[in-house]
Amino acid sequence: MxxxxxxxxxxxxxxxxxxxxxxxxxxxxxxxxxxxxxxxxxxxxxxxxxxxxxxxxxxxxxxxxxxxxxxxxxxxxxxxxxxxxxxxxxxxxxxxNVNSAAEHTMAVMLSLCRNVPVANTSLKQGEWQRAPFTGCELKDKTLGIIGLGKVGGRVALRAKAFEMNVIACDPYISPKRAEDLGVKLVSKEDIVRYADIITLHCPRNEETIDMLNARHFDAMKDGVIIVNVARGEIVNEAAMLAAMQSGKVRGAAFDVFSEEPPRSDLVKQLIAHPRMIVTPHLGANTFxxxxxxxxxxxxxxxxxxxGQPLDSAVNIPRFDADLMQVMQPFLSLIQQMGEFIVQLAPANPSKVTFSYNGKLARYDCAPLTVCGLASLLNRSTEQDVNMVNSQLIAEQMGISVETVCSTEAESFSNLITITMTTPAGKRTVAGTIFEGIPKIVKMRDFNTDFQPEEHMLVISYADKPGLIGKIGTILGEAGINIGSMNLGRRAKSGEAMVVLSLDTPAPAEVLEQLATSIDAAFIRSIHMENGICDN
Incomplete structure (x- = not known):
């Protein structure tokens, strides 16, 4: 070679x-x-x-x-x-470079708290001043970690060694994993409200861009410290600069920026701020x-x-051609099911169960499991999750994966069910292939019948006359067209669940209006990429 x-x-x-x-x-x-x-x-x-x-x-x-x-x-x-x-x-x-990034986080955090860069510059200029550079200790401070993955977990362990109180926010990490690290899992809002120092360790994606913005800075403690050795755009830089200028943020340490090298005036002003410690993306730069x-x-x-399996492939491995011919329609189904349920389930899953019923269970369902697992986890880590590495990443996140196969079937000749177990309860979806089309046929204990679409809205509420009309009116007034609707309910005037496909996504203010108008028990906007699991 x-x-x-x-x-x-x-x-x-x-x-x-x-x-x-x-x-x-x-x-x-x-x-x-x-x-x-x-x-x-x-x-x-x-x-x-x-x-x-x-x-x-x-x-x-x-x-x-x-x-x-x-x-x-x-x-x-x-x-x-x-x-x-x-x-x-x-x-x-x-x-x-996981250890390198974790150590760099601690290096810039300590340098900021003890005023090392400015004291170093002052002394080298021939001055001997001590009072202006009085710092603060890490001991007994509350460190809020956003993203408790490979790097965030190591930062947590090192912070505990400094006798810090550590809280963390990561909806994709199981409570057991947090417990093993000696960390309390909380919401992002609690981190913003209670942390003395906030450090971020999450990938850059549509969920994490502007993860900290002006609204969050307003809710923080006066004198908070921000550390970012992850990705530049996960902190809104304009809001960061404004918080520094107002004195809301005592200081910040950044290794990453939205532009590298910096070009815009905004990024240059942020870097130049006297209470900002900066390094040129050195998190992974150790020998x-x-x-x-x-x-x-x-x-x-x-x-x-x-010819051995690869540990860190970021695209899809090849499976036996005969097996793939049988599995291909179900790979598409289970990927869409995984992408759908992860947007509905409560945070911090501890277990995911994949159940296969009917003729499908006669085959090796491992390709289906890893494809479904990859679609579940792909929003949660800086590493691309695929059919090769999904099991390993789930293990690292403290999520157990179970597969159940049975050739017995009731209503459908083939049925796939995904169940996510979380501290707040379970979420279940089941799907099948009907005339070549992936269909979700069950959610919780509601019977359904719909094809996942790009933009969807799931609402549960107490079934009363006129509520469907209200939903349609509110969406119509917002200029949002309903493509299809599927309604499920347990009994007359009982709990109902409606799944809507929309031509365009419903913004947050429309969701709030809907929730208030119909007294919704649950409402969630779903965005599906409609991809098919590659082979």
Missing amino acids: KVLITDEISQEGLQPLLDDPRIEIEVRLGLAPEELYRIVGRFDALITRSGTTVDEALLEHCRNLKIVARAGVGIDNVDVDAASSRGIIVVNAPYG EAQKNVAVDVSKEIVRYLD
């Missing part, structure tokens, strides 16, 4: 490749795109960091490429879809981390060569 390395990679970390006589390595750094296009066709594997863009234009020249290895967590510079369409596996190194990520991707290439 011929391996091309196009970015600076720790030589020590490449030892697994150097020790394998089947592998030939060529290091070519700083190549112009035209030169890279000319030579890349000769190689079976490509190792990069962030300096090489692996896009459609490059992949068109990769005649023999089997695997792209990104020595780091992020894969923003790799077009995974284009690689997958060519059968090229993409792997990354999601764990190699140990660089070695670790190189070792991780090198081992993945050796595993690929040996």
